Each structure stands twice: as structure tokens, then as C-alpha cells.
Amino acid sequence: MITIDSHIPPPSSTFGITEPSNSSQQIASGKRLNSAQDDPGSLAIATQLSAEIISQGQYSRNINDGVSMVEVADASLQQSSEITFKMQELAQQAANSTLSHSQRTLLQEQFAQLQDELRQVHQNSVFGDNQLLSENGTTQIQVGASQAERIPVIQIDLNEQLTEADFFAANIATPEAATNSLTTLAETNQLITRTRTELGATQNRLEVRANTIENNRIETIQSRGRITDADIAMATASRTRELILNNVEIAMQGQSNIATVSALQLLGVE
Numbered sequence: 001m002i003t004i005d006s007h008i009p010p011p012s013s014t015f016g017i018t019e020p021s022n023s024s025q026q027i028a029s030g031k032r033l034n035s036a037q038d039d040p041g042s043l044a045i046a047t048q049l050s051a052e053i054i055s056q057g058q059y060s061r062n063i064n065d066g067v068s069m070v071e072v073a074d075a076s077l078q079q080s081s082e083i084t085f086k087m088q089e090l091a092q093q094a095a096n097s098t099l100s101h102s103q104r105t106l107l108q109e110q111f112a113q114l115q116d117e118l119r120q121v122h123q124n125s126v127f128g129d130n131q132l133l134s135e136n137g138t139t140q141i142q143v144g145a146s147q148a149e150r151i152p153v154i155q156i157d158l159n160e161q162l163t164e165a166d167f168f169a170a171n172i173a174t175p176e177a178a179t180n181s182l183t184t185l186a187e188t189n190q191l192i193t194r195t196r197t198e199l200g201a202t203q204n205r206l207e208v209r210a211n212t213i214e215n216n217r218i219e220t221i222q223s224r225g226r227i228t229d230a231d232i233a234m235a236t237a238s239r240t241r242e243l244i245l246n247n248v249e250i251a252m253q254g255q256s257n258i259a260t261v262s263a264l265q266l267l268g269v270e
Contacts, residue, residue, distance in 0.1 A: 062141055
């Protein structure tokens with residue numbers, strides 16, 4: 001008796017259902033590296049670049065704090081300059097012998113109030129816990145990974161220097177005292193200008209370093225992207241090929257099943 005093996009293997013429980021392919025994951029995430037197994041070597045490099053990017057961002061914030069600190073000190077010094085200019089006007093006026101005693105007394109009162117105000121401006125020039133113009137010291141701005149990569153911001157006790165220069169002892173109560181005060185005020189303006197110049201140089205240095213770090217950070221981000229970002233066009237083409245092959249396999253299996261059933265029917269096998 002002739003028999004025909006009519007056994008048709010049952011379809012797999014996962015027939016037509018496949019795990020998400022690598023190309024599918026790349027298209028969905030936009031990333032070439034979605035797990036460590038995709039490319040361990042590239043993942044290690046990308047991780048290191050990510051750490052560098054985070055560090056560069058923090059160094060940029062450090063520099064911005066340093067720039068803000070210098071700007072606070074410079075704004076205070078600008079105010080100091082305006083005060084000394086006003087004091088010069090009063091001294092020039094008081095040096096004129098035509099003033100009466102009462103007029104000279106009023107000028108002296110204004111002069112003394114401006115001296116006190118200048119002292120307060122320096123004492124109130126503060127950034128965080130740092131006294132910028134009323135204490136001597138240095139604030140180190142960390143701009144890199146090593147201890148050597150620091151930019152110092154100098155803090156100067158201007159009130160102490162002005163006291164030594166007899167600024168706070170100056171007066172315009174007499175024409176002679178007013179004339180002497182003009183010399184003291186000129187020296188004070190030179191001191192303020194010199195301090196502002198030093199701070200300006202420090203600010204320029206900070207901003208140059210900030211630009212360098214930002215440029216490096218952009219380059220590092222782009223380098224990481226070239227490693228981690230997916231080529232969407234290539235991933236799409238790969239996924240399309242996978243779908244076509246999958247559909248062809250399903251169609252061929254279906255045709256094979258139909259042919260087998262037709263042959264059995266012709267032979268009268270149910």
C-alpha cells in the first residue's frame with residue numbers, strides 16, 4: 001500500500017513574529033549604540049567622551065562665575081571713580097579763596113559724606129562669601145582637570161590702601177587743604193584705574209578660556225555623535241530588506257502548504 005507522508009509541521013509559535021532587529025532599534029532611537037553588545041569598543045569611547053562633555057560644561061560654568069565675580073568688582077570700581085570725580089569737583093571749588101566760611105563748611109560736609117560712601121562701596125562689593133575690594137586674597141577659578149589649570153582672581157583691600165594714602169584723612173576745609181586733596185584724589189583715581197585694568201585683564205583671560213572650552217565641547221559632542229548616532233538611511237534600507245525577506249519567507253511557506261493540501265485532495269486523502 002502506497003502512503004504519502006501528509007504530516008505538515010505545525011507553524012512555530014513565533015512564526016511571523018521576530019525580535020526587534022538592530023536596524024529597527026536604530027530607527028526608533030536614532031542611536032547606533034543601544035546596548036553594550038552593539039559595539040563594546042565604540043561604547044567605551046562614547047562613554048569617555050560623555051564624561052569629557054560633562055566636565056567641560058562644568059568648567060564653563062566655573063568660568064562664568066569668575067566673570068560675574070570680576071564684573072561685580074568692576075561695577076563697584078566704576079562707582080568709586082564717579083565718587084572721586086565728584087570729590088575732585090568739590091576740592092577744585094573749595095580751593096577758590098572767594099568762598100565764605102559757611103560755603104566752605106557745606107562743601108566739606110559733602111566731601112566727608114562721599115569719603116564714607118566710597119568706603120561703603122568697597123565694603124559692600126561682595127560675591128558669595130568673597131569680599132572683593134575690602135580684603136586681600138585670591139579666588140582660584142578651576143578651568144581644567146589639573147590643579148595647574150586655574151585662573152586666579154585677585155581681591156584687593158582698597159580701603160586699606162586708601163587709608164595708607166591718607167585718602168580718608170583728606171579734607172577741603174581750607175584752600176590749602178583743598179589743593180592737597182586734589183593730589184590725593186589724583187593718586188586715588190590712578191589706584192582705581194590700575195585695579196580696574198588688572199581685573200579687565202583677568203576677565204579677558206577667563207573669556208578666552210571659556211571660548212576655548214566651548215569650542216572643544218562642541219567638537220567633542222560632534223565626535224560622540226559620529227560614534228553613537230545611527231545612519232538612518234542605512235538603517236532604513238536594512239530594515240526594508242529584512243521586511244522583504246520576511247514577507248517572501250511567509251509567502252513561500254504559504255505556497256508550500258497550499259501545494260501539499262492540493263496534492264492530498266487529488267489523491268483523495270483527507
